[in-house]
Amino acid sequence: MSKHNLMFHPIISSIQRIALYETKARFYLIGSNNTETRFRVLKIDRTDPKELILVDDKVEYNKQEIHQLLNMIGFGNRSGRNAGFNKLVSAFGIVGFIRFLEGYYIILVTKRRKIAVIGSHSIYKIEDTSIIYIPSDVSKPQHPDEQRYLKMFQAVDLSTNFYYSYSYDITHTLQMNMAPPRQLAPVLFPKPVTAAVYESLRSGDNTQKQCICERNDDDEDIFETWKKQLQQREEKTGQPSQKLDIGMRTVPEWRFVWNSHLLSAVHSHLHPDWILYIVHGFIVQSNLNIFGRPVYLTLIARRSNRYAGTRFLKRGANMHGDVANEVETEQIVHDSMLSSFKSGRFSAFVQMRGSIPSYWSQDVSKMVPKPAISIDLSDPFAEIPGKHLNNLMRRYGSPIMFVNLVKKREKKKHESLLSDVISNAIKYLNQFLPPEHAVQYIHLDMARMNKGADGMVLDKLTAIAGNVVRRTGMFLSQGAYCETGGAPGHQAGRLQTGLARVNCVDCLDRTNTAQFAIGKCVLAHQLHALGFIGEPVIEFDSDCVRLLEGLYEDHGDTLALQYGGSQLVHRIKTYRKTAPWASHGNDIMQTLSRYYSNTFSDAEKQNSMNLFLGLFVPDPQQPPIWDYPSDYYLHHPEAMVYIPNHRCVTHSET
Incomplete structure (x- = not known):
């Protein structure tokens, strides 16, 4: 087998269980693999009221050595004014660390549910988390806004549609994860490009809070004493000392890592076994049975953290070409007779939804069901659409199929304003x-x-879907049967090159139906390419299409709740004309629910998201987030320090 055919699947984490022990002066996080045969230790200082001081020695220990450590810490904390050593919580992973106006908090995954498998890799949904204040001295009065910030942060409910995997990089597509290793980075690669860092690059602002990750020369430090004893024992017995295994790993797609800000203070200092990358969106997996052969059908929707927000408050794009409502949806078919990732039979297809890339908005100050659309800034040389499309071509290749579902002709211009803008820009x-x-x-x-x-x-x-599949192809793993799957020139159908990018105004109802139609066409080609059916055609009334429709309905409902505060208003059945009257009453209720959410709760949701993603970092010397009339400058910071880019946007970038 040539080196180009080798499968590379990154190991993201081996720590699946964490026990948090506390003393008056320190937290000890004991992390282990699922079988509790390999352990790591993370120590966090609790005496500093403001800074995050932690020690990760990056050494792997066995069960006996961990028991020795715990016994020694317990023995050393039996007496004295700092007495006390107990287990505080059991967890399955670290989401990250956050600070508002006082000390740091640690966020832990305390409940999880396995919801999908990709070959031998498991994907989990977060079911519950625990946020624990690190400093032990809580005697002094807190800043009056601390608890309000904490409540606002917790309004981003981590138990709702947040996902992770210990061994599979869910921030990347299957095609990327199964590609030969090309762009690899060492274990200790630089800190993530968080939302805060990403936005701070515009003005050279590099004042982000960092943790202090160094050893303390403390004679009474039981942890250090025990380590020295362990090293001395190894020297006497002649056993080789354990060294840090540098290894290699891929860099995640940061735009889909929703805890990047929570990891930014520690990411460069912790061993990767501690790091989990959390994705927000929707993941579901169902079983199909085709002529007695079992098949896994999986949908993975990754919501972007760039220019993220609620339905009316985030429209169009920012100055980097990042659009609102960007979601990458991947449809994976896996022959479940083979559970192996390396030699498994997979097919995958990626499409995305996102707002029209231009400077536009809707005035929500007036309580009307359809606020007027306004084009806020002229862009005669299509700079923002150009940046957006250039970014898509870098990520997915060409061709980019821009499917616009917005109205084109209206008596009074509303949606058609957007159609005019984007059609002229692409031309x-x-x-x-x-x-x-x-x-x-x-x-x-x-x-x-x-x-x-x-x-x-x-x-x-x-018909549009058929054109999309012919132009972009789809991904087929090396182990997949492929005779006619995919378009010519796509390595016998093994790669998808290009992308279908779908939008309406909200990127919710019409968009979801269009994505289902594309998904249905793709599913027929996937099943055909994997050898399950003789021709790439499946009927609407077949079991597999009914199953796929249900998955896309759930997919659309979940994203609509995240962006619009209600489930889908116009569903797939609405456009299929199969149950228009039965759904009419439900449509009215969902419209009212969405309208109420947009009117009364979106501003608070937006503030919570800005805080969670690090776009706003609390500062006691600055006004609190709720005193700002708008978050415009958080998402468009260049508007305050904008330096014109004199490069012609039509010049190619290398």
Whole structure:
């Protein structure tokens, strides 16, 4: 087998169980693998009221050595004014560390649920977390805003649609995870590009809080004394001392790591076994049985942390071309007869949704169901769409299939303003692209077409989906049977190159139906390429399509709740004309629920998200987040220190 065919699957973490012990002066985190045969120790100082002081020796221990350590710490804390040693909590991983106006907190995963497998790798949903204040001295009065910030931070409910894996990088696509190792980094690679760091680059602001990760020369430090004894024992017995295994690992896709800000203070200092990358969005897996052969069908939706927010408060794009409501959705089919990741039979397809990349907004100060759309800033040279599309081409290749579902003709211009902006921008940008890499702009006015009684919406979407699959291909693993799967020139169908990028105004209801239509077409090609069916065609009334429709309905409902505060209003069945009247009452209730959420709770949700992602870092010398009339400058910091970029946006970047 050539080196290009070798499978590389990164080991993200081996610590699956954590016991947190406390003394008056320190926290001890004892981490172990699932079988409790390999252990690591993390010590956190509790005496400093403000700074995060921790020690990670990056050495692996066995069970006997850990028992010795715990016994020694317990014995040393039986008497004296700092007496007391007890187990505080059991956990499954560290989400990260956060500080508001006082000391640091540690956030731990205390409950998890296995919800999917990718080959031999397990994916977990966070079911519950615990946030624990680190400093032991709580006698002095707290800052009056500390508890309000804590409550605001906890409003981002980590038990709702947050996921992680110990051994599979869910921030990347399956195609990326199964690719040969090309861009690898050492274990101790630099700190993450967090939302805060990402935004601070614009002004050279490098004042982010860091932890102090160094050893203390403390004669009474039991931990250090025990380590010296362990080393002396190894020297006497002649056993080789344990050394840090540097190894290699991939860098995650930071735009999908929602705890990047929570890891930023410690990421460069901790052994990777402690690090978990948390993804926000939606993951579901179901079983299919096709002619007696078991198949896993998996949907993974990764929500971007760039320009993230609620439905009306985040529209369009920021100055980097990051769009609101960006979600990458991956559809994976796995022949479950083979559980191996390396030699398993997989097929995957990626599509995304995101707001129209332009400077536009809606005025939510007036309580109306459809606030007026306004184009806030002229962009005659399509700089923002150019940055956005350039980013997509870097990540996914070409062609980019831009599927716009917004209205085109209206008596009074509303949605059509957006169609005009993006169609003109793509037409302008395509002048500077070679024809084979040109952005393909596809427009479908779903709302107008759905007014007819013949239900032609899905037929039209199916035709678009077929064009998408032919142009981009799909991923097939090396072990997959492939005779006609994928487009010519895509390594016999093994790679997807390019992307279908779908949007309506909200990127919720119409978008979800279009993504289902693409997913249905792709599923037929996936099952055909894997040898399950003879032709790449599946009917709407088949069991597998009904299952897929249910998965995309759940996918759409979950994302709609995250962005809009309610489930889908117009569902797939609405456009299929299978149950329009039965769903009409439900549509009205969901519209009212979404309207209430947008009017009364979105501002608080947005503040919580800005705090969680580190876009706003509390400072006692500055006003609190709730006193700011808008978060515009948090998401558009260049507006305050903007230096014009004189480079022509139509020049290619190397």
